[in-house]
Amino acid sequence: DLQGLDLRAEIDRLRKERNAVILAHYYQKPEIQDLADFVGDSLDLSRKAQATDADVIAFCGVRFMAETAKILSPEKIVVLPDMDAGCSLEDSCPPEQFAAFRAAHPDHIALTYINCSTEVKALSDVIVTSSSAEKILSQIPAGQKIIFGPDKNLGGYLARKTGREMLLWPGVCIVHEAFSETELLKLQIEHPGAPVAAHPECPPYILDHADYVGSTSGILAFADTMPGDTLIVATEPHIIHQMQKAAPLKTFIGAPGADGNCNCNICPYMALNTLEKLYLALRDLTPRVEIEEGLRLQAKKSLDAMLAMAS
Ligand code: 13P
Ligand code: SF4
Numbered sequence: 602d603l604q605g606l607d608l609r610a611e612i613d614r615l616r617k618e619r620n621a622v623i624l625a626h627y628y629q630k631p632e633i634q635d636l637a638d639f640v641g642d643s644l645d646l647s648r649k650a651q652a653t654d655a656d657v658i659a660f661c662g663v664r665f666m667a668e669t670a671k672i673l674s675p676e677k678i679v680v681l682p683d684m685d686a687g688c689s690l691e692d693s694c695p696p697e698q699f700a701a702f703r704a705a706h707p708d709h710i711a712l713t714y715i716n717c718s719t720e721v722k723a724l725s726d727v728i729v730t731s732s733s734a735e736k737i738l739s740q741i742p743a744g745q746k747i748i749f750g751p752d753k754n755l756g757g758y759l760a761r762k763t764g765r766e767m768l769l770w771p772g773v774c775i776v777h778e779a780f781s782e783t784e785l786l787k788l789q790i791e792h793p794g795a796p797v798a799a800h801p802e803c804p805p806y807i808l809d810h811a812d813y814v815g816s817t818s819g820i821l822a823f824a825d826t827m828p829g830d831t832l833i834v835a836t837e838p839h840i841i842h843q844m845q846k847a848a849p850l851k852t853f854i855g856a857p858g859a860d861g862n863c864n865c866n867i868c869p870y871m872a873l874n875t876l877e878k879l880y881l882a883l884r885d886l887t888p889r890v891e892i893e894e895g896l897r898l899q900a901k902k903s904l905d906a907m908l909a910m911a912s
Pocket of ligand 1: 641642643644716730731732774800802815816817818
């Protein structure tokens with residue numbers, strides 16, 4: 602029974618006792634972001650997980666992120682407060698089907714978004730994140746044929762931006778698919794001149810209205826330097842917590858879904874992590890991420906390629 606426990610104090614005590622580091626993604630609840638040792642985008646979090654000298658990584662994000670931490674830091678205990686914290690992009694790309702897709706296109710390399718299972722990473726040549734994709738793509742020789750999966754929106758955005766043709770896996774993020782173009786246009790009329798910042802997982806009809814397109818950390822940097830004092834944010838709305846902390850006098854508005862508000866754009870997987878579950882994960886050192894060693898080494902190749910090409 603956790604009633605009456607001061608969860609923040611208990612988490613702090615356990616973090617020291619276990620020599621644990623708490624890593625959190627920008628889509629986590631504000632109370633988790635606030636007590637994390639580090640908050641970041643997928644690339645920053647991978648780098649932190651690799652570099653930390655903690656014995657335990659408590660990963661407040663989704664499963665593919667915690668698995669990435671384990672792949673890069675196998676000697677550490679990696680706990681995820683809720684093992685059901687999956688990702689719709691990962692679900693859209695079952696490894697057997699991806700393997701068949703690769704086999705059907707043997708002259709293509711697989712450039713793969715980090716939002717996928719460890720098995721799909723093991724079937725890929727180079728992993729990318731939204732913050733590193735363009736830089737990595739620019740290092741792949743012209744003429745080299747490319748499969749890009751699992752996010753067709755990120756893949757389509759990269760193809761339009763760089764002029765590089767890629768064979769796209771048809772996956773989407775349910776959260777970023779939920780934005781409504783009609784409601785966004787209405788919001789822009791209510792806030793004339795307010796820029797729109799969007800994550801590249803958004804469909805093209807949303808990205809078409811964006812003044813800035815980038816990863817969560819890129820969007821935060823844009824919020825710092827943007828013209829004016831009101832920003833429309835087309836990504837998971839928990840990121841607004843960091844913006845509001847950095848600039849309390851500015852106004853940040855989550856882009857709406859079809860119902861006219863931004864609550865339908867909360868990531869249901871990210872939202873599974875709570876302070877209570879984080880406390881239990883640190884106390885019991887479970888649920889733990891475990892990956893079979895052969896699979897880990899195979900997946901590490903494509904992640905190492907990303908880290909080398911992104912630096
Ligand atoms: P970032 O790497 O931009 O933080 O994106 C992670 C993610 O899951 C977006 O939906
Ligand atoms: Fe996956 Fe979308 Fe949630 Fe990111 S926001 S973790 S891509 S479901």
